[in-house]
Amino acid sequence: MRRALEVLALVAVLVAVWQALHIVGGDVALSSPADTAVRAGEMLASAGFWPHVAETFTALAYALAIAVLGGLAIGLLLGLHRLSGAVAEPILVSLYSLPKITLYPVILLIFGLGLSAKVAFGAIHGIVPVIIFTMGAVRAINPVYFRVSRVMRMTTADRIRSIVLPAALPEIVSGLRVGFSLTLLGVMIGEMFASQQGLGFLIMNAIGLHDVPTMMAVTLLLAVVAVAINAVLLMLDHRLHRRAA
């Protein structure tokens, strides 16, 4: 209850700041919270809006699947094999901090314009944090568990299923959360440059036409969905970490 009140207070403060910025900047800069909400409602009711939503979330779903499955597999491998992990870690960290947007033209040249380029771009954003978190989680597992598994003559597959994954799960969920945010960012950037469909394209189009309410409305809807999904993952994250502690 208290939690809900605090979140409500935060939302109220954010809306107040938004309204203040609106008063300072005027309609040219940003539309008021009320206008934006109305425009968002109109868009949700219009049939032309949903294909763009479908495009963005299809790209996001594929990119997430690649980032999560690929990241888990590579992260497990690097976590279990110490030498490769030690060799790969600084390389991964510098990949993580690279402005990957500069590589987007390469992705476009390889995959062509369209859905697959967005998926690939989203996936390269998301996969690196998933790898880093998974690797860190596997490395941090108490070595006693591995000794026990050796005594019990478990196979590698069994060891991964009944020791590595459960022990590393809380950290892996943290990685998923970061991975989700970055994958979404990648897909959005992909749509904002050289794209004809999706929410990112809608925003760029609205920017081009200087249609401030539409731009703000799409941004608002996107932010609400992103924050909602993130909040669910965060709750899961806290619960798992508490259980592990």
Place this chain on the structure above:
Amino acid sequence: MTRIGWIRLGVVVGAVLLLEVLCRTGVIDPQTVIAPSAMAVALFDLLRSGEMNADIASTLTNVAIAFVAAVVGGFAIGVGLHAVPPLRRAADPLLATYYAIPFFVFYPVLIALFGMNDLPIIVIGFLFAVVAMVINTLNGLDRIPPVLLKTARLMHMGPLNTALRVKLPSAAPYLFTGVKLAVAYAFIGVIAAEFILSTSGLGYSIAYAYNNFDNARMYALMLFIIILVTAVNMAFYVWEQNQMQRRRRPS
């Protein structure tokens, strides 16, 4: 260099060589990716001609301003939030979900607010970097061992002394992480804003070269950014390692 360092170097050099061979033998079409050696030559020519100097200078200035503002501002906000627990609890969900919001969409809003200059780009870089610093400052302050604070109280240390001699050194590793992330995020924010929306800077030059099918220039600029960002990150990494080593040594 350690054995692991040599293996790592081998992996990186091997990957570059593999790309070189694949490009030179025509497995990879030069319309798609040009050979690394060709990128290096193009970059050398581009740098010698001096035509990129203005863009390089403007991008680096923007990144530097965004980075410094983010580190100072993020540290101040972090300390402030830590001092007022109710504010902190209210801000936590915002901090945790902050990076799920794609900021670049605010660029037109920022142009309307600040005008058509470098300020909107700097603000995006700042917005991108500042929260990483806030989160790590909070992490660092949260993890100060309570026994150190008790000791400080026993020794009758004033608030300023406690902050400088106990809190700051004990939170330092987390602050380093924040600084490292802030520099990386400032680069990402500034270059992405230039790439998608601006009309100057390195990011814009890459987008411009792509739109004009100028692969040599595009890959030269990409190589430049990759080398630059990696060098900056490495410098921070080495600096951090040195500091950590000095702390471990008993004085």
